Amino acid sequence: ACVSPVTEGRLRILDLDPAAHGARIRARLGVVPQQDTLDTELSVRDNLVIYGRYFGLSRAEAGRRAAELLDFAQLTERAGDKVEPLSGGMKRRLTIARALINEPSILLLDEPTTGLDPQARHLLWERLYRLKQRGVTLVLTTHYMDEAEQLCDRLVVMDKARIAAEGSPRELIERYSTREVTELRFPAGVQETLDGQLDGLGDRVERLPDRVLVYSNDGEAVAIAAHQRGLVPETVLVRRSSLEDVFLRLTGRSLVD
Incomplete structure (x- = not known):
């Protein structure tokens, strides 16, 4: 269930053991990789529908979810367009929409706004904040400190693969700065x-x-x-x-x- 073997500690995701319940855990996860992995030969809508079918959704259910997510990502008007000519911000929003097709409990995001202009970045932050309000747990890596401050309730600062500090944004500022x-x-x-x-x-x-x-x-x-x-x-x-x-x-x- 893991890419690397466990060397120490105990891991639980959604109170499940990955070694014993890998498939159940993956069914409740959404993943947004650092690099977009969209199928550029397909339309915007089909990228969502086909991905939904991988999760066992019926064609009708996948279509319904795709329509909801295109609206959420503000891409409804581009539903029939091919992916290739989309802007970087649009592709990023589509990648996030695709990661939500299975209605995950946890959304993993690897530097979700790297390379985006300020307008696109703020739009993504607003959409991610909406997900938080709906009860989706966001786990993200970022080098943008303003992004961490905007989105994170709890932060872990890593240095040389070790945890240097953890706490809420306010707690960390009060503890380590003035x-x-x-x-x-x-x-x-x-x-x-x-x-x-x-x-x-x-x-x-x-x-x-x-x-x-x-x-x-x-x-x-x-x-x-x-x-x-x-x-x-x-x-x-x-x-x-x-x-x-x-x-x-x-x-x-x-x-x-």
Whole structure:
């Protein structure tokens, strides 16, 4: 039932053991892979109908589900079109619709909005949020921290195949960051001369090649304190802490292939 053998721990999906109940579990799962695997030779509607037939749906039931899902994915007007000329956002919505043909209890999504423009991404988020409201459990991987914050009730931050932290978005921000972050950008060559002048400005100070990040619960107070110390940044930006701040603190800023 598993691609890799179990080496430790205990796995249950929908309170079922995959080793003993693999077929029952798969019948209640929907999968959205990172790369779309649609049949480009078929129409939009037939991609759904034929997939539904794989799950044992009658032709009439598969047709009914396809019509519902095309409406859900805002693709009804493209039902008779071939898949190939669709935009990336349309193909992604069709892939998600296909994964819902069997009315799954759990929907697995591998980086569902990678490569999409902002409008397409926000439309997908809205559709996925609707699924949550209907009681579908979403399990997704993503590198977009705003996506995780929008959709996830519980997050697991992974680093080198290990769990670095877990909790709700708010819990993780409160645990590993501060309420606000002040970004200070200095003229070229100035930042390297600021040794000691940044100490104590906030709870934590992080120097990056192009700016300084000061973590605190009052960003405006940090900006005022910096000015009182005679620091003259080119720009000052006060923003709320984000999951990206948490992720980078837990995993580091070095590139990972």
